[in-house]
Amino acid sequence: xxxxxxxxxxxxxxxxxxxxxxxxxxxxxxxxxxxxxxxxxxxxxxxxxxxxxxxxxxxxxxxxxxxxxxxxxxxxxxxxxxxxxxxxxxxxxxxxxxxxxxxx
Amino acid sequence: xxxxxxxxxxxxxxxxxxxxxxxxxxxxxxxxxxxxxxxxxxxxxxxxxxxxxxxxxxxxxxxxxxxxxxxxxxxxxxxxxxxxxxxxxxxxxxxxxxxxxxxxxxxxxxxxxxxxxxxxxxxxxxxxxxxxxxxxxxxxxxxxxxxxxxxxxxxxxxxxxxxxxxxxxxxxxxxxxxxxxxxxxxxxxxxxxxxxxxxxxxxxxxxxxxxxxxxxxxxxxxxxxxxxxxxxxxxxxxxxxxxxxxxxxxxxxxxxxxxxxxxxxxxxxxxxxxxxxxxxxxxxxxxxxxxxxxxxxxxxxxxxxxxxxxxxxxxxxxxxxxxxxxxxxxxxxxxxxxxxxxxxxxxxxxxxxxxxxxxxxxxxxxxxxxxxxxxxxxxxxxxxxxxxxxxxxxxxxxxxxxxxxxxxxxxxxxxxxxxxxxxxxxxxxxxxxxxxxxxxxxxxxxxxxxxxxxxxxxxxxxxxxxxxx
Numbered sequence: 360x361x362x363x364x365x366x367x368x369x370x371x372x373x374x375x376x377x378x379x380x381x382x383x384x385x386x387x388x389x390x391x392x393x394x395x396x397x398x399x400x401x402x403x404x405x406x407x408x409x410x411x412x413x414x415x416x417x418x419x420x421x422x423x424x425x426x427x428x429x430x431x432x433x434x435x436x437x438x439x440x441x442x443x444x445x446x447x448x449x450x451x452x453x454x455x456x457x458x459x460x461x462x463x
Numbered sequence: 464x465x466x467x468x469x470x471x472x473x474x475x476x477x478x479x480x481x482x483x484x485x486x487x488x489x490x491x492x493x494x495x496x497x498x499x500x501x502x503x504x505x506x507x508x509x510x511x512x513x514x515x516x517x518x519x520x521x522x523x524x525x526x527x528x529x530x531x532x533x534x535x536x537x538x539x540x541x542x543x544x545x546x547x548x549x550x551x552x553x554x555x556x557x558x559x560x561x562x563x564x565x566x567x568x569x570x571x572x573x574x575x576x577x578x579x580x581x582x583x584x585x586x587x588x589x590x591x592x593x594x595x596x597x598x599x600x601x602x603x604x605x606x607x608x609x610x611x612x613x614x615x616x617x618x619x620x621x622x623x624x625x626x627x628x629x630x631x632x633x634x635x636x637x638x639x640x641x642x643x644x645x646x647x648x649x650x651x652x653x654x655x656x657x658x659x660x661x662x663x664x665x666x667x668x669x670x671x672x673x674x675x676x677x678x679x680x681x682x683x684x685x686x687x688x689x690x691x692x693x694x695x696x697x698x699x700x701x702x703x704x705x706x707x708x709x710x711x712x713x714x715x716x717x718x719x720x721x722x723x724x725x726x727x728x729x730x731x732x733x734x735x736x737x738x739x740x741x742x743x744x745x746x747x748x749x750x751x752x753x754x755x756x757x758x759x760x761x762x763x764x765x766x767x768x769x770x771x772x773x774x775x776x777x778x779x780x781x782x783x784x785x786x787x788x789x790x791x792x793x794x795x796x797x798x799x800x801x802x803x804x805x806x807x808x809x810x811x812x813x814x815x816x817x818x819x820x821x822x823x824x825x826x827x828x829x830x831x832x833x834x835x836x837x838x839x840x841x842x843x844x845x846x847x848x849x850x851x852x853x854x855x856x857x858x859x860x861x862x863x864x865x866x867x868x869x870x871x872x873x874x875x876x877x878x879x880x881x882x883x884x885x886x887x888x889x890x891x892x893x894x895x896x897x898x899x900x901x902x903x904x905x906x907x908x909x910x911x912x913x914x915x916x917x918x919x920x921x922x923x924x925x926x927x928x929x930x931x932x
Contacts, residue, residue, distance in 0.1 A: 369593055376702065376710075383711055386481060387718030394488040396811070396838055399723065399819035403687055404554045405487050405497050406719050409480055410561050410693045412504060412712030416568045416700035418511045421527050424571070426520040431571045436530050438567035443534025445561035446508075450501040451542035452553055457487075457494035459827035 401456045408449025414442025465514045470707075472510035477711035479503025484715060490833060507708045547828050548785045551818045552619035555686045558693055559612030565605030565696035566663070569598045572703060573659050594703060595654070599647050601699040602659070603666045608692040610670025615685055618674070632676045633740055639669045673739075681738045683818040684727050688735075691720025727819050733876070758894070761912035763921065766888055767928035773850035773886075775806040777842065779879055780826065782816050783856015783891065787918035790829035793855065796922050797831065799929045809835050810842040810852075810879050812860035839879055846883035854881060854889040856918050862903045872901060887911040890921050 370377065394402055417438035424431045480503050486496025512527065538557075545553050576594060617623045643665050650658040677685055698713030700706070728735045761769075770776055778797070784790060797807045809831065815822035823836055837845075846852065854861055861881040864871040881887055887910050894906070894913075905911055914921060 365592060373593065376705075379707070379710065380698075380714055383714035384718040387484075387715040388722050390481060390485045390715070391488055391719045391722060395490070396813045397820050397823040397833070397836065398488065398490060398493060399726070399813075400550065400554075400816075400821045400824055401493060401497070402484075402487050402820075403690060403720070403723055403818065404550070405484065405500060406694070406716045406723075407554055407558050407561070407690050408497075409484065409500055409504070409712050410690070410697045410716040411557075411564075412480075412507060412709050413561055413565045413568070413693070413697035413700050415507055415511045415706060415709050416697070416704060417564055418508065418527055419704055419706070420568055420571050421523055422512075422515045422517075422519050423575075424523065426522050431574060432523070432526060434567050434571050436526050438564045438571070439527055439530035440534045441560040441567070442564040443531050444538040445557050445564065446504055446538070447535045448538035448542045448553070448557045448560075450497060450504070451539055452545065452550065452557070453497045454494065454501075455542065456547075456550065456824050457497055459824060460490050460493060460833060 397460075401453055401460075404449060404453040404456060408446055408453055411442055411446035411449055414439060414446055417442045465516050469510050469514040472506055472514070473706070473708040476503040476507040476510075476708045479506070480708075480712055480715060484719065547825055548788070549620070550824065551683065551686065551816075551821065552616045554818075555612045555615045555619060555689070558686065558690050559609045559616065561693040562605045562608030562612060562689070562696060565601050565693065565700055566609060566666075567605075568700055568703075569602035569605065570659070570663070573598050573602070574656075577654065577656055592651070595651055597699045597703040599650060599662070601696050601703065602663060603643060603647060604692050604699065605696040606663055606666035607670040607673065608689045608696060610667040611674040611685070611689045611692075612670075614671055614674040615682055615689065619682055623675075632672070636669070636672050636676075639665060639672060643669055677738065681733070683814065683821075684724055684733075684735070684738050686818070687720055687724040687727055691717045691724060694718075694720055723819075727814065758906050759909075759912045761888060761914050763914070763924050764928055766912075766914055767925050767932065769886060769888070770800060770805065770851055770853070770925075771803055771929060771932050773805055775808075775845075775849050776800055776851045776853060777808050777810050777846065777849050777881075777884070779810045779812070779852060779854045779857050779861060779881060780815060780822055781812075781855065781857025781860065783858075784918050785816060785822070785825050785856070787856065789855065789918040789922050790825045790831075792919050792922040792926065794826070794829045794831050795926050796929070797835070799926055803929065803932070807835070808837050808842065808845070810839065810881075811836050812839055812857070812879050813877075815857065815860060839877060843880050846880050849884040851886045851888060852881045852884040854887065855922070856890065858891070858903055859901070861905050862901070863908075864901070864904050867904070881905065882908055882910075885910065888914050890914045890916065890918055892917060 391402060417435060421435040421439060424435055479499050483496045483500030483503060486492040486499060646658060646662045646665060650662055674685055694713045694716030698710050698717055701709030701713055728738060778793060784793060800807050811822050813819050826836060859873055861879050862873060863882050865873045865876045865878045868874060882905055887908060889911060
């Protein structure tokens with residue numbers, strides 16, 4: 360019972376967030392609905408680059424880590440590095456793919 | 464002031480993501496769309512670094528810049544150098560990096576939470592409970608995505624070619640998944656530091672076991688699924704910090720990726736659950752072999768003559784064409800046939816190549832006109848009026864068993880109806896089965912001729928024959 364109450368509190372405290380999530384889900388579906396098959400691979404790759412936004416979290420972690428917390432700093436360093444790989448690699452490879460669709 | 468400015472920047476970045484993704488849905492605006500998303504990303508990253516409030520020691524800034532610079536150099540050069548045929552595994556690899564990033568964030572935040580307030584862990588109040596849920600979810604999803612993507616990478620590049628299935632692998636996987644849930648719950652309730660490493664190990668193991676038994680033909684679906692997983696992991700990071708740009712980006716990819724996964728499954732007519740739990744290719748041995756007949760060979764010269772005197776030729780390219788790097792040669796063939804007054808079109812199956820649309824990218828690289836590439840539903844009615852269908856390195860996507868043989872593992876998958884054409888010429892290296900590991904009835908069709916050999920050298924020789932005609 361206590362658990363359910365806590366859960367409901369959690370939901371109501373985050374009401375705006377939940378609306379936000381639901382609407383975002385629909386935006387995601389709407390935005391790529393009706394995309395021609397030819398663009399599926401670039402789209403997947405582009406979407407792949409966008410979820411690299413997780414790097415923002417990694418940077419945030421680093422900024423809030425004190426300089427003597429070595430473990431967190433090392434882990435954070437790798438998080439930022441991997442996130443950058445995801446972002447940069449993702450956008451560049453997508454651009455290379457799409458470059459080929461330009462009008463001749 | 465800085466805080467408000469950062470909020471505005473995050474809003475702009477989120478809008479840029481949405482607009483960019485929308486523009487990527489149209490071939491004309493796609494490239495610009497990708498750049499717009501990238502601009503949004505740069506804004507979000509720069510804002511996070513430069514508009515941060517509070518004391519940060521220089522060493523932390525140095526480390527961040529070092530990580531970004533290193534990541535940019537490695538990511539940029541890898542993405543620039545990779546061959547177009549290797550795109551699917553590269554996307555898989557980058558996806559894994561994002562998943563690992565999300566998992567690492569969760570690990571660090573867990574340690575922060577624990578060291579900052581050990582008492583809160585004993586009896587999680589709702590506020591800490593929410594944080595803990597986000598940390599655990601981010602860790603599990605991120606690790607599964609990372610481990611799964613790495614396995615998918617090795618499967619696509621050929622290191623792990625055969626699907627490996629332990630006996631009763633479905634039950635083993637379910638057991639691991641159940642353990643992940645149990646340990647997560649236990650971690651949530653007890654907040655024990657040791658448990659998070661157990662959870663990490665279990666999630667990684669699940670990621671590996673999840674992708675291991677899935678056959679190569681289903682890998683695009685898996686990558687797309689893992690792509691949306693990473694999106695969700697990023698979104699949990701957004702929850703954790705109440706960071707809206709991470710939420711928008713993560714959820715957008717989560718939902719768009721899921722839709723893309725469903726679209727792909729539809730194109731192959733395979734329910735998503737069957738992809739994950741079913742064993743593609745295990746019935747291959749039992750699939751009907753009784754239809755075997757004789758296959759007929761054809762020479763290069765005869766093929767060239769046949770094509771030269773045709774009115775209409777449709778080319779069906781498959782992954783074999785990409786492996787042989789024959790996309791430039793096929794464009795040359797198309798050009799010379801058109802010079803001789805033959806109408807040439809390409810029929811592109813939705814899952815030709817290793818990912819939906821992969822074949823279009825490969826052909827576009829070889830300067831094939833976008834208008835020449837026809838989608839399955841548009842081209843299927845044209846086969847009966849086609850003189851020659853030239854199948855290069857494709858197999859399962861033209862297998863009539865998908866329509867006629869209910870016992871076939873690919874039964875129900877929409878195919879290119881090449882069997883309706885007047886002549887069918889199939890270029891293959893050997894009589895080996897395709898990716899799904901099953902025999903192709905089309906090879907024994909009386910209208911079919913086999914042109915054995917490496918796609919690139921065969922097509923090059925065809926072109927030189929045609930030049931003399």
